[in-house]
Amino acid sequence: MAIDVKAVERLATDQASLKAAAGLARPGKWSGLGASHDAALIWGDCAGSGANPYRVAADLRDLGSKCTCPSRKFPCKHGLALLWLKAEAIAPFPAGDTPDWVSDWLGRRRPAAGSAPQPAAAPAAGKDLSAARVEEPEAADDPKAAARREAAAKKRGEDTQRAILEALEALEQWVGDQLRLGLAGFVEDATARCRRIGARLVDGKAAALAGHVDELPGRLLALPAGDRLRGATVELGRLVLLARAYRAAPEEATLRRAVATAETREALLDDPAAPRVAATWEVLAEQVRTRRDGLVSQTTWLLNLGATGPRFAMLLDFFPASAGRRAAVFTPGEQFDAEFLFYPAPLPLRAVLLRRGATREAADQDWPQPAPSLEDALTAPLLQEPWAAAHPLLLPAGRIGFDRAGAPWWQADDGSAALPLAGEATGLLTGTVLTRAAALWSGNRLQLLAAQSPWGRIAHD
Amino acid sequence: MTERLLEALGPVLTRWTMGGGAAPAAPAAWRDALGEEAAEAELRLLALSGHFLGSLTLAEPAGEIHALAPLPRLAKPPVPEALRPRARRLLQAVREPSRRRDLLDFLDARGWTLHPGDWLPGPNDEVPDVYTPWQDWAASADSAEGAPQALSAESWEEMAPAARRVAFASLRRQDPDAAALLLGQKIGAETADERVRLLSMIRQGLTEVDRPLLEGFANDRAPRVQATAAALLGRLGHGATAESDAAELAAFFEVQTKGFLRRTRTVVPQPPKTPAQRNRRFSLMQSVPFPVFAASLELTAEKLIAGWPWGADHGLDRALAGMAARSSPDAAVVAVAEALMTGASLDPYGLHSLLPRLAPAQRRSLATRLLNAQGGTYAQALIIAGAEGALDDALRTAAGIALLQRLQDSAATTGDPAGELLALGLLTTQAEARRALERIAAVGLVAADPRLDMLRLNAALDNGGTTR
Secondary structure, eight states, rough: OOOOOOHHHHHHHHHHHHOOOOOOOOGGGGGEEEEEETEEEEEEEEEEESSEEEEEEEETTTEEEEEEEESSSSOOOOHHHHHHHHHHOOOOOOOOOOOOHHHHHHHOOOOOOSSSSOOOOOOOOTOOHHHSSSSOOOOOHHHHHHHHHHHHHHHHHHHHHHHHHHHHHHHHHHHHHHHHHHHHHHHHHHHHHHHHHHHHHHHHHHHHHHHHHHHHHHHHHHHHHHGGGHHHHHHHEEEEEHHHHHHHTOOOOOHHHTTTTTOOOOHHOOOOOEEEEEEEEEEEEHHHHHHHHSEEEEEEEEEEEEESSEEEEEEEEEEEGGGGOOOSSSTTTTTEEEEEEEOOSSSSOEEEEEEEEOSSOOOOOOOOOOOOOOHHHHHHHOOOOOOOSSSEEEESSOOOOOOOOOEEEEEEEEEEOOEESOOOOOOGSSSSSSSSEEEEOOOOOOOEEEEEEETTTEEOO | OHHHHHHHHHHHHHHHHHOOOOOGGGGGGHHHOOOSOOHHHHHHHHHHHHHHEEEEEEEEOSSSSSOOOOOOOOSOBBGGGGGGGHHHHHHHHOOSSSHHHHHHHHHHHHHHBTTTTTOOOTTTOOOOOGGGGHHHHHHHHTOSSOOOOSTTTTTEEEEEHHHHHHHHHHHHHHHHHHHHHHHHHHHGGSSSHHHHHHHHOOOOOOOOGHHHHTTTTTTOEEEEEHHHHHHHHHHHHHHTTHHHHHHHHHEEEEEEOOOOOSEEEEEEOOOOOSHHHHHHHHHHHHHHOOHHHHHHTTHHHHHHHSSTTTTTOHHHHHHHHHHHHHHSSSHHHHHHHHHHHHHHGGGGGGGGGGGGOOOOOHHHHHHHHHSSSSOOOOHHHHHHOOOOOSSSSOSSHHHHHHHHHHOOTTTOOOOOOOOHHHHHHHOHHHHHHHHHHHHHOOOOOOOOTGGHHHHHHHHHHHSSOOOO
C-alpha cells in the first residue's frame, strides 16, 4: 500500500514536528521494521532518549499511528518518521506476522468513517517538507562563549555537589532522629516521615535517592507485620551506607546514579568504559509502577541467554503519570538478538538498548545454568552494593511451598535453601517443579519474575 | 558467628524499637568501629546492623514447608505454545462467565484445554468436565493421592465433589438403577447445593424406577431440593397437586375444532380478566407437568403441540416450552423446539429452556435455521448450538451476508461487530473458519484485527492434534 510523502506533510501538526521527523527518518534510527502481509500495517522501534526504544505502528489505510513516546502531539515525530520511511522507501519493511502489540493497538482503535486517509485537520500551510529536510549548520565556534559555558557548567556542578552533600547531612540527621524517636513509631508513620525527608532530598538535588526514600514505606508495608522492625533497620542502614559511600567518592558513577541522577543516553554512548554486550536475550518481565512523585517507572528485566557478559539487563525509564498508560515495549517470554549498552558499574545491570534484531520465531533457547553457589548469588551483590533495594538472580530447580502460617516459600529441590516469597503465590506456580526461576532478591524477600517448568514458561505477575 | 551476632543484636533492636541510644549495647566485635561520639556511633551501628541483617541473615519458615500436590495433567493437551498468546488475549476479551464458558467449550470440543499458566478454574466454577482434576486440585491441592475412578458407597467420601459428580454421571449412564440406589444412600449427608446438583443429574435416563427416590425429597429441608424433585416427578407424570392444578390451568384455555373434512383441534387461550388471573395462569404453567396438562385438555402431547397457537403470545409459548423442558418426554421436547423455530413463530429465546434436552445435531440444525431467518444472529445461534465449532456453511447464510455487509460498510452505525465475529469463531468448523477469514479479508478487514482472534484460533486448531 503506497503512501504519498505529501500526506506526511499534511499530517504533521507543525513545522517543528516535520523537522524532528526528518531527523528520525533514517534507517540507523530504526530497528524491527515490518509490514503486515496485507500491507495495511507497518511498525518499527525507534531509538529515543530512554533505555527502551519507542514502538511505533501505523495503519496505512487511514494513516493513523501509535507510538509509546510520551509526546502530546499527535501524530508524534516518530509516527511521522515511520510514515516518511515508508513513503520514500528509505528503509525496507519486510512482510511478516503482525506482532501482538500492533494487533492490540488495532483492537483499541476504530478507523474513522470510510477508509480514505484522514490527515490532520490543520492545513498544509506553514509546513514544508523540503525545509524540514535542510540540515541546519552548526553555530560557528566562539572560544569565549565556549569558555563561558564551561565555567557556568563547572559552577553548576559545584553548586549541585554542595546541595547534595547538605541534603545527605540532613538525611543522616533524620535517620538519627528516627532511632531516637523509636522504630516502632517510624513503622507506624513511615509514609509521612519519608515524604518530608524525600522533599528535602529533592530540594538538595538528590533526586534518585529521594525516589528511593519515597518508595521505602511501600517496601516496608509489603513485609509481614512481624518483620517490619527488622526491615526498617535494614532500610535506614542502607541510607546511611549510601550517604557515607557518596561522601567518600562523589565522582563514582554508580553512587551518583543512586543519589542524584543517571548519565544521559548521549553521555553513555560517549563513555568508552560502558560495556556493549551483544547476545540473545529473553524478556523476563516488565514492571510498571506509579511512584509517589507522580512519575511512572517502567522497568524491563532481560536475561542474557549467551555465555558471556552480564547475566541480566535492566531497562529503566520514567515518564509522567499524566501521559497516560504506556504500551509495553517488550512481550514477556520473547527472545531476540540485541546489543545493550550498560551503565558502567562493578556489577553492570542497568542498560539501554542499542540495536535490536527480529524476535525469534520459537522462543526455545534454554536458560543458562544458575551460579554454582546459591549462597554467593544471594549475598555477593548485596555486599558489593549494599544500598541497592534488590538484585536479580537465577535460581536452581525448586518448588513453591507454604509454611504452617500459610506464607509462601521457594525451596531448592535439594533442600539446601528456603527463601520467603514477596506477596502471594497462586495457580500453576504452586503446582509444579520450577526447573529454573529468575527472581529479584532484596535480602529478605524473593520476587519471582519468571520461571521454567515442565508446563513451559510461567510468568509471575 | 552469624548466630552469635544475631543474638547480640537483640538488645540493640529492642532499644531502637522503643527509641534511644543502642551503641552501649552493641556487639563487642563492633564496638571499636563505632567511635566515641554518641550520634555518630548510633549511625555506624545502624549501618553495620542493617547491612548484617539485610545480607547475611535469612528468615526461618514457621514449621515445615509443605508443597502442594503437582497439578495433574488433563485428558486433553493444553493449546500449543504458539497459540497461547492468542488464547490469553481471548481470555481477556471474554471475561463474562458465559462467554468464557463458550471458549472453554470450544477448546474442549476441539480436543484441547487452556494452559494452566494462563487460566485455572476455581473449585466451584461451571467448566467442562475435562477440567475436573484441576478443580479438585484447586479444592484440595494438598491431597497427594489421586481420586479413585469408580464410584461406590465406599469411595463416595474419598472423592472430591467435582470428581464425584463426573463419576456419578458415568455410573448413571452405565447403570441407572445402581446410581439411583447409591444416591439414595449418600445424598442426605450433602449440602443443599450439592443435593440439587446431584438430583438434577438423574434427569438422564429418568424412569419410574426413580420415583421412590424422588418422592423421598417431598419433605426435604431445602425448598429448592423439593422443587427439583417435584419437577422430575412431574416429568414422570406425577405430583401431589398436579391433577387439580392442571384442571384449573386447562380452564384458562379452550379447545376448538376447526375444518369440516380434516377436523383439527386448536388450543385457544382465554384472555385473563384480571392481572391476578394472568399471574395464576403463569404460576400454574410453572408447576403443572406437561402430560397432565395435555390430559386435562383431553389431548395427547402431540396434539397439544400441533394445536398450540405458536407465535400469538411469546410469553405463553415460552411458558409451554418451559413446561415441556421440565416434564415432557424427549419426543415432545423436540416437537416444541421445532414449533418454536418455524415460520412466523420463530422465537430463539423460547428455546433456552429446551436446549439442555436437545441432542447436539438437533441444536445445530435449529441454529442453522435461525441463521437463515431474517434477523438471526451468530450470537443467538451460539446460544442454541453451543460453542462446539461444528457448524459448516455458517457464513453462507442470511446472517453471514449481513455480517459481511456490515464489515464492508465501515461507516455503518450498527455497532461494533466484534460480538458477531467472536460468536462466528466459536460456532464454525475449522474449514469454515478458514473460508470465513478469506472472505472477511476480501471485504477489507485487516487480517491482524484482534476481533478475528477467535476465527484465527479456530482456523489454527486441528482436532486435538497438530496445529497449522
